[in-house]
Amino acid sequence: MNNLSKIIMYLFVFTTYCFGATSSSDIWKKGYTFLQFLESYGIPSSVYWNLYPEDKELTAEIYSGVRYYTLIDENNTLLQALIPLNDETQIHIFKDKEVYKVDFIPVKYFSSTNSIALSIQKSPYQDIVELIGDINLANEFINTYKNAIDFSKNIIKNDKLALIYNSKYRLGRSYGTPEIKASLIETNGKPNFLFAYSDGRRYDQNGNEITGLLLHTPVSNSRISSRFSLNRIHPILKVKRPHYGVDYAAPYGANVKAAAGGKVAFAGVKTGYGKVIEVVHENGLKTLYAHLSKIHTKKGQYVRTGQVIGKVGNSGLSTGPHLHFGLYKNNKPINPLSNIQSTKSVLAKEEKEEFLKIVKQYEEKLKLAIIDNLNSQPPSYFASN
């Protein structure tokens, strides 16, 4: 698949030189829909309406502010377009013998693991920005510790901070939000560690979960009819398709409740999702409730956990009534089911063994970052091994 997207990227550049076509990139405007995009190039809307329901759902995932790419010939005919849905997947529109086709392909990117260490002078946020100029990383760091540490009270000058994180680069530009794999911040000289685990949650060095939004099931008396998948096999086409949410089959008109408290960022109709509500929460998290029959809230309103915000329906789709429930972190879809729970998570025994091995490796990297970047001895709280 990576090769495929590489070929497509080469085709983009190649066609530019050979056929006088022009490639350009632009930012997806707020409120702009996939249908409007097709219309603007004179592409028949049947291209959209003939998509499978799952694929219509995916076109609703395009978010404002994302950079997309087009290739146009001298008659202003669209030859190809690449529109990212998130850091991983993009829509590929292309002309095949006078017929437009829509496909979903991986985003080709290069990723690298980086580390930084500093001793705090102004604030964790300002010092990270001043050191490497990455506002996204600084924000992500603050979000990570938001529920665990009050930065305004507990940090003293020269407390140490160290981070191991992954960054993504596409066509020479960094994009997406850096993923923090391990971090350390001292408060009054005492260490506070956080380690990311493969379940998408963060734990301290003993495997106790530190932060995390606890979600409530958004619809009662329902059954899960389709699970979250980063690339689900399409039931008919047999090709891989992601499913960025959980589908709850429930009676038409059943109450849909906010899975957590937050502010309504969108309440209205989106092609592919029908009537849909989006609620933003702390830590860059967002929940999405789609295919509703009724909306009982407005953009800008604050909603409580469990508050009824709409009713189950089947708007935007031809299949039976269900709630499509999505969870996003910095626009990246994550599995809602691994975040629905009633108590903080503690790792099970086998998981914990695996986790502790990872912790050991990351502790070593954090220690090296401090030694290399701060020219200092390793702090004594690192286990001597």
Ligand SMILES: [Zn+2]
């Ligand atoms: Zn769905």
